[in-house]
Amino acid sequence: MPDMSASASLAMTQLATLAKEVDEDKVTPGVLGFIVFAVMALAVWGLMKSMNRHMSKVDFKEAPDPKADAGDAAPSGTAKPRQS
Numbered sequence: 001m002p003d004m005s006a007s008a009s010l011a012m013t014q015l016a017t018l019a020k021e022v023d024e025d026k027v028t029p030g031v032l033g034f035i036v037f038a039v040m041a042l043a044v045w046g047l048m049k050s051m052n053r054h055m056s057k058v059d060f061k062e063a064p065d066p067k068a069d070a071g072d073a074a075p076s077g078t079a080k081p082r083q084s
Contacts, residue, residue, distance in 0.1 A: 029037075
């Protein structure tokens with residue numbers, strides 16, 4: 001195992017004493033749980049920002065149908081009768 005620097009070994013000894021003070025009967029999410037939650041929150045924020053950008057490009061106004069102005073055109077949704 002490689003040699004640890006003095007500051008790293010000091011940090012490890014301080015963390016080890018803090019770990020002993022924690023109640024061993026309790027389960028906590030810890031640092032890994034926080035990192036996973038933070039990554040998921042950033043992903044949701046990014047997806048919502050992207051969705052907002054895409055939704056702002058959508059034009060919800062329908063263009064008028066040029067066939068609707070003609071008098072002999074059938075109403076939309078119905079078939080025109082065949083003429084023989």
